[in-house]
Amino acid sequence: MSLEPITFWGLAALLLASALAVVLTKNLFHSVLYLALSLTATAGIFLSLDAEFLAAVQLLLYAGGVVTIVVFAIVVTERLVGDRITQTSRQLVNGFVVAGALLVAVLIFIRSGPLPAARPGVTGDLTAAIGLMLLTRYVLPFELLAVLFVAALLGAIYFARPDE
Amino acid sequence: MSVSGWLALYAWLAPAVAFVLLSVVYGLRRSGRPAAWVSIALSAYALAAAVGAWWVARAEVSNRLLWDWIPMEAGPLASVGVLADADSTLMLILVALISFLVQLYSVGYLADETPASLGRYFAYQSLFAFSMMGLVLAPNFVQLFIFWELVGLCSYLLIGYWYQKPEAARAAVKAFWITKAGDVGLLIGIVLLWRRAGTFDFAELFQLVQTGALPLGGPGLVPLGIITFCIYLGAVGKSAQFPLHVWLPDAMEGPTPVSALIHAATMVTAGVYLLFRTSWLFALTPGVLELVGWVGAFTALLAATLACVQSDIKRVLAYSTVSQLGYMMAAIGAGFAVAGFHHLLTHGVFKALLFLGAGAVIHAVGSNDIFTMGGLWRKMPQTFIVFLVGTLSLAGIPAFGGFFSKEQILGAVFEGGLTAPLAMLVLTAFLTAFYMFRVVFIAFFGAAAPAAHGGGHGHEDGHAHDAPLVMAIPLWVLALLALAVGVMIIPHPAAEVESPHWLAFLAIGVALAGIGLAWLTYGAKVVDAERLSSAFGPIRAAAERRYWLDDLFGGIYRGVILALSRLVGWTDRYLVDGVVNLFSAWTLMAGDRLRRIQSGRPQDYIYGVALGVLLLMFFSLSRWPR
Amino acid sequence: MGLQAYLTLAAVLFAIGLFGVVTRRNAIGILLGIELMLNAVNINLVAFARFWGDTAGMIFTLFTISITVAEVALGLALVILIFRVKRTVIADHLDILRG
Numbered sequence: 001m002s003l004e005p006i007t008f009w010g011l012a013a014l015l016l017a018s019a020l021a022v023v024l025t026k027n028l029f030h031s032v033l034y035l036a037l038s039l040t041a042t043a044g045i046f047l048s049l050d051a052e053f054l055a056a057v058q059l060l061l062y063a064g065g066v067v068t069i070v071v072f073a074i075v076v077t078e079r080l081v082g083d084r085i086t087q088t089s090r091q092l093v094n095g096f097v098v099a100g101a102l103l104v105a106v107l108i109f110i111r112s113g114p115l116p117a118a119r120p121g122v123t124g125d126l127t128a129a130i131g132l133m134l135l136t137r138y139v140l141p142f143e144l145l146a147v148l149f150v151a152a153l154l155g156a157i158y159f160a161r162p163d164e
Numbered sequence: 165m166s167v168s169g170w171l172a173l174y175a176w177l178a179p180a181v182a183f184v185l186l187s188v189v190y191g192l193r194r195s196g197r198p199a200a201w202v203s204i205a206l207s208a209y210a211l212a213a214a215v216g217a218w219w220v221a222r223a224e225v226s227n228r229l230l231w232d233w234i235p236m237e238a239g240p241l242a243s244v245g246v247l248a249d250a251d252s253t254l255m256l257i258l259v260a261l262i263s264f265l266v267q268l269y270s271v272g273y274l275a276d277e278t279p280a281s282l283g284r285y286f287a288y289q290s291l292f293a294f295s296m297m298g299l300v301l302a303p304n305f306v307q308l309f310i311f312w313e314l315v316g317l318c319s320y321l322l323i324g325y326w327y328q329k330p331e332a333a334r335a336a337v338k339a340f341w342i343t344k345a346g347d348v349g350l351l352i353g354i355v356l357l358w359r360r361a362g363t364f365d366f367a368e369l370f371q372l373v374q375t376g377a378l379p380l381g382g383p384g385l386v387p388l389g390i391i392t393f394c395i396y397l398g399a400v401g402k403s404a405q406f407p408l409h410v411w412l413p414d415a416m417e418g419p420t421p422v423s424a425l426i427h428a429a430t431m432v433t434a435g436v437y438l439l440f441r442t443s444w445l446f447a448l449t450p451g452v453l454e455l456v457g458w459v460g461a462f463t464a465l466l467a468a469t470l471a472c473v474q475s476d477i478k479r480v481l482a483y484s485t486v487s488q489l490g491y492m493m494a495a496i497g498a499g500f501a502v503a504g505f506h507h508l509l510t511h512g513v514f515k516a517l518l519f520l521g522a523g524a525v526i527h528a529v530g531s532n533d534i535f536t537m538g539g540l541w542r543k544m545p546q547t548f549i550v551f552l553v554g555t556l557s558l559a560g561i562p563a564f565g566g567f568f569s570k571e572q573i574l575g576a577v578f579e580g581g582l583t584a585p586l587a588m589l590v591l592t593a594f595l596t597a598f599y600m601f602r603v604v605f606i607a608f609f610g611a612a613a614p615a616a617h618g619g620g621h622g623h624e625d626g627h628a629h630d631a632p633l634v635m636a637i638p639l640w641v642l643a644l645l646a647l648a649v650g651v652m653i654i655p656h657p658a659a660e661v662e663s664p665h666w667l668a669f670l671a672i673g674v675a676l677a678g679i680g681l682a683w684l685t686y687g688a689k690v691v692d693a694e695r696l697s698s699a700f701g702p703i704r705a706a707a708e709r710r711y712w713l714d715d716l717f718g719g720i721y722r723g724v725i726l727a728l729s730r731l732v733g734w735t736d737r738y739l740v741d742g743v744v745n746l747f748s749a750w751t752l753m754a755g756d757r758l759r760r761i762q763s764g765r766p767q768d769y770i771y772g773v774a775l776g777v778l779l780l781m782f783f784s785l786s787r788w789p790r
Numbered sequence: 791m792g793l794q795a796y797l798t799l800a801a802v803l804f805a806i807g808l809f810g811v812v813t814r815r816n817a818i819g820i821l822l823g824i825e826l827m828l829n830a831v832n833i834n835l836v837a838f839a840r841f842w843g844d845t846a847g848m849i850f851t852l853f854t855i856s857i858t859v860a861e862v863a864l865g866l867a868l869v870i871l872i873f874r875v876k877r878t879v880i881a882d883h884l885d886i887l888r889g
Contacts, residue, residue: 003875023806023809023810028816035826038826042833045836057852058832061855069866073818075868082876098808098812102805106781109785115794123843138849145857149879155864764885765884766881767811770812
């Protein structure tokens with residue numbers, strides 16, 4: 001399946017623009033919404049990479065679950081009613097310099113490596129392959145992930161206790 | 165069989181044992197009297213061993229016991245040991261005898277001291293005896309120098325025994341400084357000699373001199389005259405020659421027995437002994453010897469003039485000692501070291517006698533000032549007799565100790581061809597008799613001065629009396645010894661010089677003239693003392709200010725040395741310490757600044773992480789193989 | 791589009807996320823930045839997986855997403871707890887570990 005560059009560039013632009021909005025918007029709530037948009041754009045990128053399953057997982061968990069959690073957290077920690085939820089940023093220049101330098105370094109890395117320009121063809125059903133791998137080769141991390149979720153669940157319950 | 169060597173060794177080590185016992189055994193020193201008796205017992209043993217060593221050494225050729233000290237491939241660099249020949253054992257006897265008598269005497273003289281102080285005193289006495297014997301028995305320059313310095317230390321400790329008195333402390337420091345100035349010269353001389361000769365040992369050096377292997381000078385070689393002059397400087401300091409004589413009068417701040425031991429009989433004679441020991445070396449440099457002779461004679465005359473204006477009995481004796489040391493040096497300078505050594509021995513006896521006698525007087529009267537004494541011949545007859553014996557010996561009257569040796573010196577100087585020094589010495593003999601009998605007439609004769617200060621030891625009514633037994637025994641022993649030497653019961657060593665008869669008569673005549681003038685002035689009061697002294701107006705004024713030498717030294721000390729000390733102190737405080745403090749201040753500042761990295765805010769830490777990652781990436785980029 | 795394009799995209803996204811982490815004052819804002827960074831990582835992983843033909847990258851992405859969800863949940867729970875105690879979510883004020 002070939003991908004048209006226009007789709008890629010469009011998704012990329014959307015992704016980056018919304019990411020910038022996430023970090024620059026003063027209103028925290030708007031920030032979260034822009035995050036949801038960028039997560040969705042990421043799902044689109046996954047689709048362009050022929051990873052349908054992952055795109056679906058991204059939409060479900062990230063754009064759905066994480067954003068919801070963050071919204072709840074904002075609600076709890078700020079007085080929503082009546083107040084403008086604002087936040088300012090600090091030391092923009094420093095951050096810009098550091099992030100920019102990091103970007104430059106990574107780009108140099110990318111340019112200098114031998115990377116394939118063409119993608120190989122799709123062989124078989126990717127989703128089924130993922131599922132098979134999960135339960136054969138990577139079954140141990142899969143199970144551990146379950147344990148991790150249990151721990152996270154317990155932790156969340158513990159944190160959510162009312163004050164004594 | 166070097167029996168004499170071993171006996172000398174025992175004599176030498178006995179006071180060392182005493183010192184160690186007093187230092188180490190807890191409570192012994194603090195107990196006072198027991199410590200004193202330990203020290204005295206061991207010094208008696210030392211005396212016996214010394215006499216035995218001398219007796220054996222008279223028959224034997226000089227023998228040595230040596231132990232290697234600093235090993236080197238081509239033989240040891242330095243060794244320690246004992247050189248026991250007739251001369252060193254004789255000196256050993258002198259040291260042991262005077263040390264024993266003085267310690268015995270001190271039990272009585274220092275009876276008022278606290279036990280702890282008394283124990284300290286006897287520890288110092290033992291250490292001094294050990295050091296002096298080590299110097300006397302030294303077979304090489306290294307041991308000589310070590311014990312030379314140790315003797316200087318002991319003199320500092322003993323002069324400053326009553327350290328609570330500021331004058332005593334100052335006098336001790338002054339003695340130390342002045343003799344140290346001379347010691348520097350000695351050290352330089354020793355090292356230069358070693359560079360020339362390759363050895364420190366006396367016997368080996370003697371061999372070199374005999375075989376002519378020690379040239380006077382040469383290209384690239386330090387002239388031998390410089391070497392002997394430097395060695396002589398050590399003697400100048402220790403034996404109080406002009407201009408380094410200024411410490412000796414001030415050293416009278418120490419207890420009188422100390423003055424008897426150190427500044428009459430033993431320590432100050434170390435310089436004379438050194439020159440006597442190395443006379444064969446000095447014989448190679450007659451120019452230096454002539455200087456020695458001139459300085460010796462000049463010192464004798466200078467000190468004699470100074471003694472005439474003193475009112476402190478100990479000061480008179482101190483200047484007298486300087487004067488007699490000048491005599492000895494003059495004889496050595498004339499080339500007849502045996503005469504000088506001879507006078508050293510006799511002078512040791514009668515000067516110690518005079519000091520101890522003066523001590524008895526001071527102990528009884530409670531003051532050093534002769535003008536507070538008077539008519540003591542009635543109250544202290546024994547002391548008067550022994551003091552008179554000593555005075556007559558010092559004046560050089562026949563049948564008393566000093567006569568023969570003094571005549572030898574005059575003869576030596578005459579034979580040596582130093583005429584002006586001879587004239588100085590004859591004049592000095594006149595002055596010697598004069599000032600000593602001045603003291604005798606003022607202190608022992610004449611009207612008793614009113615007992616102003618409440619008298620001396622334990623007598624508030626000012627009634628002076630003869631010394632107790634512990635103090636009297638040493639006095640009588642020394643007096644008898646002086647007489648015995650004078651009457652030749654104790655044989656003198658063979659006369660080195662046949663002095664012309666007219667010289668002997670001149671000496672006796674001059675001495676009698678001095679006694680006569682003193683009697684006229686202070687005894688019969690025929691000649692007015694004031695007019696007599698004003699006849700020598702300028703000299704007398706100068707003498708009362710000690711010829712401004714003390715001021716000169718004081719000025720140098722304060723001006724130069726203290727200024728240098730201040731400069732060095734400033735450098736140390738501001739430069740050396742300053743640099744270190746600067747670094748520590750920088751460290752503190754840096755720490756303070758760096759502290760702010762730990763802001764407690766996670767975002768700042770993320771900064772750190774990001775920077776670290778950046779650095780790593782750039783670092784690995786630079787090494788990325790393209 | 792070649793692999794480089796995807797990687798560049800991920801790099802820029804990562805830089806933006808880092809910028810957000812170090813400049814935001816609100817703790818929740820910092821967490822949003824972290825989200826972006828993790829997203830960038832995921833894009834990287836999937837791109838590599840696609841171009842090398844190895845599904846391990848995608849599985850790894852799955853794991854990352856799952857763990858990120860758990861982490862966000864608990865992180866926000868912590869923020870809420872801090873808010874309860876200190877009544878602030880400004881990260882600058884949470885400097886008890888100051889040295």
